[in-house]
Amino acid sequence: MVGKLSVPAPRQAKAPAVIRSTAEFARHVGLARTTVSRVLNGQPGLKQKTIDRVQRALAETGFTPNAHALHLKGKRTSMIGICMEDFATPPAVRKLATLQRVLRSRGFSSLIEVFAPGTGREVVRHFQSLRVEAVVFIGHFLPEEIEARIAELAAHGTPHVVIDHYGLKGANTVTLDRAAGMEAVMNHLLDLGHRTFGSLGITKGRPSRIERMAGIQAALRARGLDPERCLLSVDHLHERNVDFDYGRNLAAGFLAQRELPTAFLGHNDEIAVGALHGFQAAGLKVARDVSLTGFNHQDICRMVSPTLTTVDQNIEETVAVAADLLLAQLDQPPRARPVVRTIKPQLVIGGTTGAARPSSRGSGF
Amino acid sequence: MVGKLSVPAPRQAKAPAVIRSTAEFARHVGLARTTVSRVLNGQPGLKQKTIDRVQRALAETGFTPNAHALHLKGKRTSMIGICMEDFATPPAVRKLATLQRVLRSRGFSSLIEVFAPGTGREVVRHFQSLRVEAVVFIGHFLPEEIEARIAELAAHGTPHVVIDHYGLKGANTVTLDRAAGMEAVMNHLLDLGHRTFGSLGITKGRPSRIERMAGIQAALRARGLDPERCLLSVDHLHERNVDFDYGRNLAAGFLAQRELPTAFLGHNDEIAVGALHGFQAAGLKVARDVSLTGFNHQDICRMVSPTLTTVDQNIEETVAVAADLLLAQLDQPPRARPVVRTIKPQLVIGGTTGAARPSSRGSGF
DNA sequence: CTGAAAGCGCTTACAG
DNA sequence: CTGAAAGCGCTTACAG
Secondary structure: OEEEEOOOOOOOOOOOOOOOOHHHHHHHHOOOHHHHHHHHOOOOOOOHHHHHHHHHHHHHHOOOOOHHHHHHOOOOOOEEEEEEOOOOOHHHHHHHHHHHHHHHHOOOEEEEEEOOOOOHHHHHHHHHHOOOOEEEEEEOOOHHHHHHHHHHHHHOOOOEEEEEOOOOOOOOEEEEOHHHHHHHHHHHHHHOOOOOEEEEOOOOOOOOHHHHHHHHHHHHHHOOOOHHHHEEEOHHHOOOOOHHHHHHHHHHHHHOOOOOOOEEEEOOHHHHHHHHHHHHHOOOOEOOOEEEEOOEOOHHHHOOOOOOEEEEOOHHHHHHHHHHHHHHOOOOOOOOOOOEEEEOOEEEOOOOOOOOOOOOOOOOO | OEEEEOOOOOOOOOOOOOOOOHHHHHHHHOOOHHHHHHHHOOOOOOOHHHHHHHHHHHHHHOOOOOHHHHHHOOOOOOEEEEEEOOOOOHHHHHHHHHHHHHHHHOOOEEEEEEOOOOOHHHHHHHHHHOOOOEEEEEEOOOHHHHHHHHHHHHHOOOOEEEEEOOOOOOOOEEEEOHHHHHHHHHHHHHHOOOOOEEEEOOOOOOOOHHHHHHHHHHHHHHOOOOHHHHEEEOHHHOOOOOHHHHHHHHHHHHHOOOOOOOEEEEOOHHHHHHHHHHHHHOOOOEOOOEEEEOOEOOHHHHOOOOOOEEEEOOHHHHHHHHHHHHHHOOOOOOOOOOOEEEEOOEEEOOOOOOOOOOOOOOOOO
């Protein structure tokens, strides 16, 4: 599968010996190490001519002072460790991208590792050995494992913030108010006349299930409806493999039931899109026959037809708040108790939600 | 948009003073710095009892030797700098994820920066100051800028590899053979009887346009067909904003023309999916009325219906080859001329390609 | 096993 | 402006 091509060689501009230390560099410019150091650090009391001479040599040689030596001398490392649950979840990647950009703009560089079950200890120790200034966790993790790591970080005075995973003991957290998100979805559907709802994967083992259910139930109860009767699920009947396939299977599972809800709540956009295909393949027209919602507002939402009604995470704000929370800790004494901030999501109405009409199969409600 | 919640405080296990150096740690264990160092580095000639004592204290205190001091003493940094074109392109993110995993498995950590136009110099100098062992570039860049950076890296003896961007002077490159990819697409369509093709965004300013066109033309010529007559384009008529919208606009643009090709070649999956919607919105049935192909084999390809015929990048192999190429340079003298390796893509046939039938609008060919 | 010493690359007083 | 020195945290001979 691998071939070789030939490409013109680079111009070999008789490279001078590589300069690796201020000592060598000072010798190269013909100045004292001390003088060079003063120029490098912008200290006063130097002749402009000397400064220019050093700057020119700096540009010519491309010499960069060894950051590790600088850190040993007490300069901050300006490195932030970032622990990702994975790179496969588009919203997580968007958070990473945004965070990296924000950190860079404030002069920090990003060390990125995947915090997989069982590897957490190693990852965090590695960050500690590099004396990162803080650690960010993005995603959902094994609670015991991440809590242990956060305790270790705290013991060393290393600030942290967790993005997404809500409810961790001792963790500074920035999290989306998913209950509010589901409540907004439910109110939208209830306003459209829907009274029976199908869960698409909002089930045990899924992250943030509890918050989501709380939002769903709150919306129902506010209208005097009984969650037990209004919310149906066939989640247990299907294998939870690839989200898209899972969603399609869930749709098929509901269609095989006696009673079909008029609205369906996807745990995320992929599952909802899978269900959309499942319903459409069975000849149903969304939103005429059934309504359907996703969660996360990913790009795919507008790439399907009709476009998917979903919930936007406000990622920019989430990351901005997380970065502020993190950087505020840097020069502060450690806080007594963790800070938890919640971000309000935003309902994005697409074409998959419409007025409820009595199910053709007779929902019985 | 931001609220505060209260969360139980962490157990404050009367933390001992944080240990930050082997000196402090040695004092804490009651051994000599030298002895501790020997245990840390697994040197022989120590009593098991002493080793155990140190290990236990290590676990208890969570002390990690300062990596920067180790590097100063000559230990390799085991850091690799990764320059991303962006985080918005799913295939690029998959490459990053795969690369990070491969590097980690070989003991390297990943420093990630976005290599945006104008910032390249700063990014690479930052990597140099951290004495990264190598630099990887993922994506397409301004040729002059990246070539200048690669020259700087070479001058310092820092290995590099570029993933994707083909044709850079002096660059070690791993690139997908996009010509072969387009040739495979074309042969598939030609076998189905198609003779007129519409370009969906394979146009000036798009990366790898030349390679793609070479593959398209080679396939046509091999069948005695004239690329000038067979390949149509309305790319210039539409604004190239969001790929999905661009694709939909291109479809509309073709539908407004007198002659409609029977097959359409998307520059990437997003554009193809946009065109799919454009055609479907106009009442055409894909692949009965027109055939359509994408490029990259992203997740969306199976989330549309019919599923999209596309080209898989073989990302696992791409990254494996790139990592091998990179790490092979680490302990070697610098190569005289750059290495270029090409990866063969793979056609993935979906439901958007089918037998050609004479266009209902009369293609005239 | 201990202790004193040198040195990695840097900065920062300090005395010339 | 120069030069010698101390010290950041570590490892590695070297002599006890």
